[in-house]
Amino acid sequence: MKIDDEEEEELMQQLRFKPTELLLREEYKESIKVYSNFISLSKNHLPKITSKSENPDRFNKLQKTLCLALSNRADAKSKIRHYAESLEDCNAALEIENTHFKTLVCKGKILLHLNQYANASNCFQSALHDNEPIQNSDFEMINGFLDRCKKLEYQSRTGVFDLSDWVLNGFSKDQNPDLAEFIGPVEIKKSEVSGRGLFTTKNIEAGSLLFVTKAVATDRGIFLPECGEDSKMVMWKDFVDKIVDVATKCRKTCDLICRLSTGEEEEVLQVPDISVFRPDNDDFLLTEYMKPDVAKILNILDVNSLTEEDGFSSKVLGKNSNYYGVGLWILASFINHSCEPNARRLHIGDHLMVHASRDIKAGEEIFFAYFDVLTPLNKRIEMSKTWGFHCECNRCRFERDMFNRNQGLTEIEILLECGSDIGNVIVRLEEGMKRWMVKAEKREKGYLRASFWRIFTEAYQSEKSMQRWGRRIPPAEVVGESVAEAVGSDERVLKMVVDGLRRNGVIGGVVEMEKEMKLGRSVYGKVIKKRKAMKALLELCIR
Numbered sequence: 001m002k003i004d005d006e007e008e009e010e011l012m013q014q015l016r017f018k019p020t021e022l023l024l025r026e027e028y029k030e031s032i033k034v035y036s037n038f039i040s041l042s043k044n045h046l047p048k049i050t051s052k053s054e055n056p057d058r059f060n061k062l063q064k065t066l067c068l069a070l071s072n073r074a075d076a077k078s079k080i081r082h083y084a085e086s087l088e089d090c091n092a093a094l095e096i097e098n099t100h101f102k103t104l105v106c107k108g109k110i111l112l113h114l115n116q117y118a119n120a121s122n123c124f125q126s127a128l129h130d131n132e133p134i135q136n137s138d139f140e141m142i143n144g145f146l147d148r149c150k151k152l153e154y155q156s157r158t159g160v161f162d163l164s165d166w167v168l169n170g171f172s173k174d175q176n177p178d179l180a181e182f183i184g185p186v187e188i189k190k191s192e193v194s195g196r197g198l199f200t201t202k203n204i205e206a207g208s209l210l211f212v213t214k215a216v217a218t219d220r221g222i223f224l225p226e227c228g229e230d231s232k233m234v235m236w237k238d239f240v241d242k243i244v245d246v247a248t249k250c251r252k253t254c255d256l257i258c259r260l261s262t263g264e265e266e267e268v269l270q271v272p273d274i275s276v277f278r279p280d281n282d283d284f285l286l287t288e289y290m291k292p293d294v295a296k297i298l299n300i301l302d303v304n305s306l307t308e309e310d311g312f313s314s315k316v317l318g319k320n321s322n323y324y325g326v327g328l329w330i331l332a333s334f335i336n337h338s339c340e341p342n343a344r345r346l347h348i349g350d351h352l353m354v355h356a357s358r359d360i361k362a363g364e365e366i367f368f369a370y371f372d373v374l375t376p377l378n379k380r381i382e383m384s385k386t387w388g389f390h391c392e393c394n395r396c397r398f399e400r401d402m403f404n405r406n407q408g409l410t411e412i413e414i415l416l417e418c419g420s421d422i423g424n425v426i427v428r429l430e431e432g433m434k435r436w437m438v439k440a441e442k443r444e445k446g447y448l449r450a451s452f453w454r455i456f457t458e459a460y461q462s463e464k465s466m467q468r469w470g471r472r473i474p475p476a477e478v479v480g481e482s483v484a485e486a487v488g489s490d491e492r493v494l495k496m497v498v499d500g501l502r503r504n505g506v507i508g509g510v511v512e513m514e515k516e517m518k519l520g521r522s523v524y525g526k527v528i529k530k531r532k533a534m535k536a537l538l539e540l541c542i543r
């Protein structure tokens with residue numbers, strides 16, 4: 001339908017207020033539609049005003065209205081997480097009026113959300129200084145954002161994070177600590193294990209932070225055993241929908257997800273430069289937009305999604321034991337598995353903090369445990385099969401070799417299966433390790449103790465076992481420490497060592513306290529800076 005200029009202007013008048021109403025009612029999609037109508041009519045109308053009436057006042061007025069409409073549409077788009085499109089609208093509005101307050105605030109908030117702290121800060125600075133005088137409430141709001149940008153930019157640049165206050169305040173559930181993204185001394189390279197892997201670029205001490213990254217999406221729930229697997233399937237579907245939604249809306253995320261492994265033909269996969277994962281990297285804008293291939297994304301999620309159960313333990317966080325969370329963290333998806341891992345992850349809100357759980361030398365590959373590694377070899381073989389690979393780490397090779405070379409280990413397993421006294425089995429194992437020349441310095445003792453972890457914990461927790469066998473089995477802290485050295489520690493290992501040290505009656509001894517703190521740092525990372533906070537975690541862990 002052709003409409004004349006007067007009708008067009010009347011229509012614009014009607015459209016001017018309608019979308020604002022919709023925006024206030026939080027009907028974002030509808031308001032975007034009406035704003036889009038208004039914007040195209042305005043763009044159509046602008047040249048006519050200049051050429052026909054030569055009326056600069058009207059022209060300026062319409063320009064201002066167009067700028068506001070673009071800014072409001074940007075706001076609506078950001079509310080439904082169409083960040084890339086929202087930024088385009090912000091830039092178009094700023095081209096009309098480069099100090100437009102509302103647009104600068106909207107753009108700043110989006111950039112902050114996208115972890116581009118310095119760029120976000122520039123927007124807020126400009127909103128503050130190019131728009132004087134400014135209302136008190138706006139002044140406070142902008143300064144709040146500027147403080148956040150400054151804090152996050154510092155974290156992101158230096159890797160200095162401190163979760164102590166959050167721990168000391170009882171892990172305040174509604175207020176997770178404000179965390180930036182950070183990439184430490186790591187790079188992606190071809191791995192001897194499979195495909196690509198993440199490697200250190202310098203020597204790293206246990207507890208040091210390797211990187212902090214925010215999830216593409218997560219999903220969480222409490223699943224009572226009586227609900228069965230169906231409710232978990234519903235959650236999984238919801239999670240997949242969230243990922244596809246983000247990939248559809250954000251070209252960069254889609255591009256990054258598509259670089260992940262589907263578990264097939266990993267050898268031909270490209271090795272991306274680590275800079276690609278920095279939030280301010282815009283190279284992806286040059287790549288052609290690919291519509292997300294949902295079937296491929298499903299395979300990628302199967303191979304790369306992480307569950308949250310291994311984060312700050314449910315026990316420490318006081319979470320319901322039926323709690324279950326799943327998420328996709330892109331940089332973490334380049335980490336391969338080993339049964340002697342050297343890195344641990346903490347899940348805090350949607351952020352994943354990854355730190356070294358043992359000292360790592362420059363150039364070594366970083367490994368996670370994809371499944372519980374305090375389990376025997378046959379169980380681990382089963383678990384790695386479900387992941388679609390066969391683990392060839394030092395520990396698996398050593399244990400396979402031990403089983404092949406002598407009957408001793410097989411006999412011990414048979415004793416266990418026949419329900420022999422666990423204290424007796426431990427004594428047989430410890431004596432066997434001496435005969436088989438298992439070397440502590442090569443971490444071999446720790447490997448085997450980690451594989452027989454269950455019986456060690458049961459024995460130390462049983463007064464009867466300890467009375468009968470206590471003198472012939474090594475102290476809990478010795479076993480715990482050798483396991484920590486060999487396969488890295490977790491809260492169970494920490495508990496065994498701390499319980500053992502305290503059972504000896506040396507509470508508060510300087511050497512023992514330092515041992516506990518050191519182990520605590522390898523489990524929780526150096527992000528717990530205050531001693532008081534680490535002590536609080538240790539107490540929670542052994543409770």
Ligand SMILES: C[S@@+](CC[C@H](N)C(=O)[O-])C[C@H]1O[C@@H](n2cnc3c(N)ncnc32)[C@H](O)[C@@H]1O
Nearest residue numbers: 194195196261263303304333334335336337389
């Ligand atoms: C999260 S990805 C790890 C990064 C992957 N190697 C890549 O190139 O993108 C998980 C996949 O890596 C491979 N993988 C991880 N650990 C492995 C291991 N210890 N041995 C063999 N393959 C492994 C498996 O194909 C697994 O499905």
